[in-house]
Amino acid sequence: MKLFRFLFCGTGLPTRESLRHGSGDPGHFSIRILLLGVALALSSRAADLPALIQERLASIVAVEFVIQTETDRHPVTVAGTVIDDQGTIIFLGAAIPPTISPDQVSNFKLHPPGGSEEYTATYLGPDALTGWHFIRAEEKARAALVPITRFAGKETVQPRLGDELWGLGLRGKDEDFVPYFLSSRVALVARLPNETAVLAQDIAGPGLPVFTPTGQFAGLAQNAYGQNFLLFSRGQNNTPIMLVNIEESSVVLLAAEVLPKLGRIPSAISGRPLAWIGVYGLQPVDPEVAKFLKLEKQSGVVISDIMTGSPAALAGLQDRDIVLAIDGKDLPRLKPDQVVISYAGQEIARRRPGDVMTLSVLRGTERHEIKVTLGDEPKMIREAARHYFARLGLTIREFLKYDGLINRSAPGDEGGVVVHFLKPNSPTATAGVQPNDWIREIDGVPIKNYTEAIEKLSVIEADKARNEFVLLASRGGETQVLRIKLN
Amino acid sequence: MRHSTTPSILLRLLGFFLFCSALAEVQAGNSRGFNRLLEAVVRIDVRETSFADGAQRFVSGIGSGVIISEDGLILTNAHVASPLAVEISVTLASLERVNAKLVGWDHWTDLAVIRVDLADLRRRKLKFSYAEFGESTRLTPGEPVYAVGTPYGLTRTVTRGIISNNNRPFEDPRGIRGYEVGMFNNWLQTDAAINPGNSGGPLVTEDGKVIGINSRAYIGADNLGFAIPASIAQRVSTALVKQGAITRSYLGIVPGVLQDLERFYSLASNTGMLVNSVDPGSPAARAGLKPGDIVLTLNGQKIDGRFPEQLPPIQNTIADLPVGSSVKLGVKRGALALELTAVSEKLESRVGEEWAFEKWGLSVRRVSRAYARETQLSDASGVLVIGVQAGYPAALSGIAVGDIIMKVAGEPIGTLAHLKEHYQHYVDTPAPVLIEAQRNRRIALYVFKP
Numbered sequence: 001m002k003l004f005r006f007l008f009c010g011t012g013l014p015t016r017e018s019l020r021h022g023s024g025d026p027g028h029f030s031i032r033i034l035l036l037g038v039a040l041a042l043s044s045r046a047a048d049l050p051a052l053i054q055e056r057l058a059s060i061v062a063v064e065f066v067i068q069t070e071t072d073r074h075p076v077t078v079a080g081t082v083i084d085d086q087g088t089i090i091f092l093g094a095a096i097p098p099t100i101s102p103d104q105v106s107n108f109k110l111h112p113p114g115g116s117e118e119y120t121a122t123y124l125g126p127d128a129l130t131g132w133h134f135i136r137a138e139e140k141a142r143a144a145l146v147p148i149t150r151f152a153g154k155e156t157v158q159p160r161l162g163d164e165l166w167g168l169g170l171r172g173k174d175e176d177f178v179p180y181f182l183s184s185r186v187a188l189v190a191r192l193p194n195e196t197a198v199l200a201q202d203i204a205g206p207g208l209p210v211f212t213p214t215g216q217f218a219g220l221a222q223n224a225y226g227q228n229f230l231l232f233s234r235g236q237n238n239t240p241i242m243l244v245n246i247e248e249s250s251v252v253l254l255a256a257e258v259l260p261k262l263g264r265i266p267s268a269i270s271g272r273p274l275a276w277i278g279v280y281g282l283q284p285v286d287p288e289v290a291k292f293l294k295l296e297k298q299s300g301v302v303i304s305d306i307m308t309g310s311p312a313a314l315a316g317l318q319d320r321d322i323v324l325a326i327d328g329k330d331l332p333r334l335k336p337d338q339v340v341i342s343y344a345g346q347e348i349a350r351r352r353p354g355d356v357m358t359l360s361v362l363r364g365t366e367r368h369e370i371k372v373t374l375g376d377e378p379k380m381i382r383e384a385a386r387h388y389f390a391r392l393g394l395t396i397r398e399f400l401k402y403d404g405l406i407n408r409s410a411p412g413d414e415g416g417v418v419v420h421f422l423k424p425n426s427p428t429a430t431a432g433v434q435p436n437d438w439i440r441e442i443d444g445v446p447i448k449n450y451t452e453a454i455e456k457l458s459v460i461e462a463d464k465a466r467n468e469f470v471l472l473a474s475r476g477g478e479t480q481v482l483r484i485k486l487n
Numbered sequence: 488m489r490h491s492t493t494p495s496i497l498l499r500l501l502g503f504f505l506f507c508s509a510l511a512e513v514q515a516g517n518s519r520g521f522n523r524l525l526e527a528v529v530r531i532d533v534r535e536t537s538f539a540d541g542a543q544r545f546v547s548g549i550g551s552g553v554i555i556s557e558d559g560l561i562l563t564n565a566h567v568a569s570p571l572a573v574e575i576s577v578t579l580a581s582l583e584r585v586n587a588k589l590v591g592w593d594h595w596t597d598l599a600v601i602r603v604d605l606a607d608l609r610r611r612k613l614k615f616s617y618a619e620f621g622e623s624t625r626l627t628p629g630e631p632v633y634a635v636g637t638p639y640g641l642t643r644t645v646t647r648g649i650i651s652n653n654n655r656p657f658e659d660p661r662g663i664r665g666y667e668v669g670m671f672n673n674w675l676q677t678d679a680a681i682n683p684g685n686s687g688g689p690l691v692t693e694d695g696k697v698i699g700i701n702s703r704a705y706i707g708a709d710n711l712g713f714a715i716p717a718s719i720a721q722r723v724s725t726a727l728v729k730q731g732a733i734t735r736s737y738l739g740i741v742p743g744v745l746q747d748l749e750r751f752y753s754l755a756s757n758t759g760m761l762v763n764s765v766d767p768g769s770p771a772a773r774a775g776l777k778p779g780d781i782v783l784t785l786n787g788q789k790i791d792g793r794f795p796e797q798l799p800p801i802q803n804t805i806a807d808l809p810v811g812s813s814v815k816l817g818v819k820r821g822a823l824a825l826e827l828t829a830v831s832e833k834l835e836s837r838v839g840e841e842w843a844f845e846k847w848g849l850s851v852r853r854v855s856r857a858y859a860r861e862t863q864l865s866d867a868s869g870v871l872v873i874g875v876q877a878g879y880p881a882a883l884s885g886i887a888v889g890d891i892i893m894k895v896a897g898e899p900i901g902t903l904a905h906l907k908e909h910y911q912h913y914v915d916t917p918a919p920v921l922i923e924a925q926r927n928r929r930i931a932l933y934v935f936k937p
Contacts, residue, residue: 281927281928281929281930283929283930283931283932285932286885286932286933288884288919288933288934288936289921289932289933289934291934292919292921292934293921302930302931302932303930304925304928304929304930305928305929319930320923320930322932364897408863408928440778441779443751444751444779444821468747468750468751470748470751472778472779476863477767477860477861477863478741478763478764479763479764479765479778480743480763480764480778481743481748481761481762481763481778481779483747483748483751485747
């Protein structure tokens with residue numbers, strides 16, 4: 001229903017624009033002629049909208065892949081946008097949870113919208129700054145694909161409030177991912193911290209491009225924002241609920257943010273190199289606090305925690321320092337307050353290990369300039385060595401620096417392993433082991449490292465005569481002796 | 488106040504039927520002891536201070552109690568009468584009301600003692616009877632028992648059931664408005680109907696002897712009620728009358744059951760107590776006790792913590808030691824036998840003193856050592872936000888329940904008194920003040936503005 005409503009109002013727009021301009025002040029004759037010319041051009045081009053749509057379909061694909069976990073296989077379908085002539089395609093970050101390692105994602109398939117063809121693709125890795133995942137289509141698929149840059153135009157589109165845009169959604173696999181048309185007007189443009197437009201209605205499937213009426217690339221649809229509703233049901237008055245549309249979105253990352261970042265194709269499947277500073281628990285300074293600290297025109301970020309041995313610690317940053325500027329550039333006042341945290345995060349993510357970053361911080365009442373040489377991000381959960389013990393019913397992974405921060409372990413107290421996955425109703429789950437438990441001892445013997453834990457658990461797993469084993473697990477600072485019954 | 492006639496007739500009829508059926512099956516209603524007990528059960532109406540919503544407010548509640556002495560001492564629950572009570576009103580069996588005062592409370596066992604205003608009683612020539620205790624240690628499951636109290640405000644309600652279990656462990660670390668309960672005692676479980684308002688009333692035998700104080704029930708379950716055994720209640724009430732509070736020793740051992748682990752630890756059955764966890768910085772930690780250790784002896788006495796039911800009595804043995812005493816722990820660690828000595832500290836609740844700063848619309852609680860340990864704070868400084876009032880400076884600043892105020896105007900807040908000083912300064916000379924708070928180790932800044 002929605003689909004047809006937009007089809008009709010979409011093409012009428014340029015005519016109304018030209019009429020409005022035509023009745024303007026006679027003193028601006030030349031401008032009027034010019035505007036009229038533009039409007040006519042728009043309306044004549046807009047009349048070709050079906051042709052524009054056909055042409056741009058070559059820039060979008062449906063992407064299917066599989067996430068394999070210890071016991072389950074999760075098929076995933078997302079929408080992708082073609083970004084270059086080598087068949088590189090991007091899709092949005094949320095499709096792969098951050099703890100999933102690259103070797104758990106496989107079977108990438110591409111489907112052109114509305115066609116029955118199927119092509120394979122390879123996973124190239126994630127990009128930390130944009131969150132995008134990159135894949136590359138197999139050779140024979142590439143000829144039919146057109147990069148979105150082809151529609152970028154000479155001047156990057158800067159949508160203003162009220163501008164009309166259009167985009168596409170993709171139906172499901174049972175409908176051959178047939179494309180459908182959506183259109184709406186820009187309701188809001190904001191820095192979040194990236195230039196983002198929110199439209200009055202859903203404009204495209206998340207991850208798909210959005211265009212101007214003349215077919216110029218205007219931005220990339222993001223995941224939809226939640227909307228509040230009241231749910232009325234029989235026997236109950238009403239309940240406030242939040243709904244998120246997972247098929248269509250009204251949120252668009254503008255072309256000016258998308259185009260310069262399309263070159264960030266990961267050189268490694270891990271997404272590395274990743275710049276690392278080692279500050280945690282960043283909190284925004286709200287406008288009232290900023291005023292109190294006499295920082296009216298800008299914002300700041302409070303550092304809650306600094307990892308021991310991190311670049312921030314080595315440079316002399318301290319917890320409670322308030323970051324005011326990065327490389328001489330004041331932190332902007334963004335709305336809502338929390339956005340400045342993403343801003344600071346992106347400032348680090350856009351840099352590389354080894355880069356020097358100067359932070360201006362407020363410490364008490366004094367201002368300090370601190371030069372930090374960024375390091376390499378320590379091993380992340382998705383990169384951690386891990387092993388699944390099918391009979392015991394759990395996956396353990398190595399203890400990471402990050403785990404030390406979460407568990408508030410004393411420096412040097414980094415032995416043990418972490419429970420990454422528990423198979424429901426397995427011997428370990430039944431015994432009360434929980435995900436993220438920090439295993440300190442196996443059978444009463446302290447575990448120094450991952451290798452040692454693997455050796456011990458492998459022996460237990462292989463020994464069919466074993467009746468039980470005992471773990472010492474730490475959870476929220478409290479330990480527990482857990483007996484795991486095997487037979 | 489006049490009632491219309493219809494409801495009272497209906498009630499009388501209803502009462503008649505209930506009375507008939509009771510006569511047919513039960514003798515308790517006739518026994519002298521039981522009648523005496525009924526004369527000793529009271530309804531307790533309490534008005535108490537609450538610091539919950541960013542202000543000092545009053546809340547009211549109804550509970551039950553039982554008079555246990557000639558001089559008007561009444562035993563009830565700690566969750567009925569607490570130190571926050573500002574007005575305690577007792578309705579005697581004669582339906583006359585008198586005021587009462589708190590004598591002492593002990594949330595660990597959910598017991599409190601109040602005393603009626605004897606002078607007022609004498610002036611008004613009011614009489615009451617007091618109950619006798621029975622032998623709660625000799626109860627057997629299946630024995631008939633009665634709960635007497637004020638469920639949902641229905642004064643002097645008797646319900647009947649049996650002892651469902653005479654030794655039930657039931658520990659609740661945040662059971663009484665955030666206070667710990669049940670670490671040091673087991674409970675009597677009964678299927679005599681216990682509803683809200685029964686709290687503090689007695690659980691009695693057919694001859695009217697008090698064998699427990701009704702305390703809690705699973706809401707929504709069918710008659711799973713719990714009472715503190717009289718043996719514990721007698722001991723605690725005596726101490727409360729003497730000292731107003733019960734001082735307990737703390738070592739910082741979190742015990743676990745040894746059941747099925749004997750072979751792993753090469754132990755004979757019914758020997759020792761497993762150490763599940765040792766509180767960081769506690770006397771046990773300083774003494775070198777470690778998780779996975781087995782405590783075989785406590786000051787030379789053998790201990791047996793094989794089953795969950797056995798742990799509260801062991802915890803109580805430790806708690807009963809004088810504060811500051813050296814406790815010798817005979818410990819088995821793997822093949823090693825160790826003798827460790829821990830010096831006990833005074834047991835502290837996780838709930839600290841509470842206060843409200845009305846002009847800020849902020850209510851707070853001192854961070855106790857136990858709370859700091861539980862939330863893995865580096866120390867017990869700071870003050871926890873437990874309530875904010877909408878539209879007042881605290882709420883407007885964005886601070887929220889769960890935040891811990893660490894600094895005000897750049898100065899560390901070690902105690903509640905520090906915060907009170909800053910508040911007074913704000914009241915005297917209202918001006919914006921900078922607050923530093925943390926939550927889950929995240930530090931954030933707020934400004935309280937007049």
